[in-house]
Amino acid sequence: MSETGWPDVSGKIVDGVHHLPIRVYYEDTDFSGIVYHANYLKFAERSRSDFLRLVGVHHSEILELDPPLAFAIQKMEIEFLAPARIDDLLEVESHCVTARGARLEFEQVIRRDGEPIWRAIVKAACIDTSGRPRRLTPDMLASFGPHVAAASHTR
Numbered sequence: 001m002s003e004t005g006w007p008d009v010s011g012k013i014v015d016g017v018h019h020l021p022i023r024v025y026y027e028d029t030d031f032s033g034i035v036y037h038a039n040y041l042k043f044a045e046r047s048r049s050d051f052l053r054l055v056g057v058h059h060s061e062i063l064e065l066d067p068p069l070a071f072a073i074q075k076m077e078i079e080f081l082a083p084a085r086i087d088d089l090l091e092v093e094s095h096c097v098t099a100r101g102a103r104l105e106f107e108q109v110i111r112r113d114g115e116p117i118w119r120a121i122v123k124a125a126c127i128d129t130s131g132r133p134r135r136l137t138p139d140m141l142a143s144f145g146p147h148v149a150a151a152s153h154t155r
Contacts, residue, residue, distance in 0.1 A: 018051035022046070040080070041078075056139075062140075084118075093108065102135050108120045
């Protein structure tokens, strides 16, 4: 729980790594009770979005800039290591490896009981609403900076 008494639904950042707990619900699984492969991407997206929120980069606010900005996934490399099942408690770990120019790169791991079950390298680009790459703003770079440096020392 946070100081306000409300749970910290955005997870937390420790030493540059964002940690987000995820419970596997029936809706996350296929007919066999195993998490459907595309749902790991949703878990990872939630963690990246919450990392951005916690460092002060809000999707809704960057859409209000002139020009409006957003992030688009350019490339993902994914490893499925073990299946997650209904009722599992997972932890998504995300850290920003690179933030420069128009690019962000994240390493993400989903763990169950501390063991990795899914891994990804995610490359994203900062774009304007026409889809053209745009440099990360100085404020964004300042927000990412301490977390990129911290994470690189802990991995």
